[in-house]
Amino acid sequence: MMRLRLNERILILCEGTTEYLYARSLQMELPRSLQRAVSIEIFFQSQNDPKSLVSEARRRERAAQSERNPYDTIWVFFDNDRWPQLSQAFELIERYGYRAAYSSMCIEHWFILHFEQCGRAFANGEEAIRYLRNLWPAYHKTKVNAYHELRERLNTALNNAVRINQNQDDTLPIHRRNPYFTVQELVDFFEQLKLKDI
Template sequence: MARCKIKSGYNPRKTATIEPYDKVLIVCEGGTEVNYFKGLIGDLKLSTVNIEILDIKQNTPDSLLREAKQLYQKAKRSGNPYDRVYCVFDKDGHSKYQKTKGDIEQIKKPKDVYHCAFSEPCFEFWLLLHYKKTDKPFTNFDEIRKDKDFKKHFPNYDKSKNNFNDLKDRISTAC
């Protein structure tokens, strides 16, 4: 006679569990930032399913934050809220820059969702740092664009062009 197997419901093998990735929204005030982040995500082979990068064409930090909040609420209503929202903007002479930075830091609900990723004076300064450390007191993009080092490394600079492939091997220099 064959033996009966008794099922106890106990399984000694552990089953693998995969933690879901955070859903991230990155809102930018310009195409330069969008191109850079998309290049970085591709280079790092990150899943683009959970990272959304948008150029929302808002030209002030406060309007960028307002749009980010609306996008967060829309995603929340659809049942798939963002875990983190990054507002990427330049100081670049914006009068509401400091206030918006403070507003982002003061957002209590949802806790630790909104983050400020600002460039001072502008994102192009970060691009320049990929080639040369500098402490020149730039105050805006026009000053950087006229800089001899910037012209040397970006002779035909176009904000809409994706420069990431030229920069990716120099990230450690910029940091």
């Protein structure tokens, strides 16, 4: 069984509040001793785009290294939202060896997958939110704990994401695939953490 070092550090830097709340819910399912290893933060900036998010993750990584307390794993949690710098963000993620919890077009499409296999290419986040509210009328971006509300449907979402991703043209760069998801990789990462023994 893999062992988590006592000083192992994991950073999950989130684009917004919805992503933050989702990641925090995943963290709260960990044993308390493992929860301390995971730092989940929101990056607030006037231009809150994925490229800036990755650049901020890099800044925090360097600061942690200079403090001699480096991160072992860094995640950036964001969605497409038609940001023009998306391709550059993915290039930097690959260059720095980060992990991406990503949803195209928006995280609400990830929530839709908990109800159905929706391979629709939403034009924007507002369109996806309207679609989601037909399936889940109580949804509100920051007033609902989406992870806990949808927990019993999580396996459905995981399976739907895999099927949808398999149907995408894998010659296209990730930022051009719509829909496309890697949020399931973050969920799996937390499941793997639960299996680690301190």
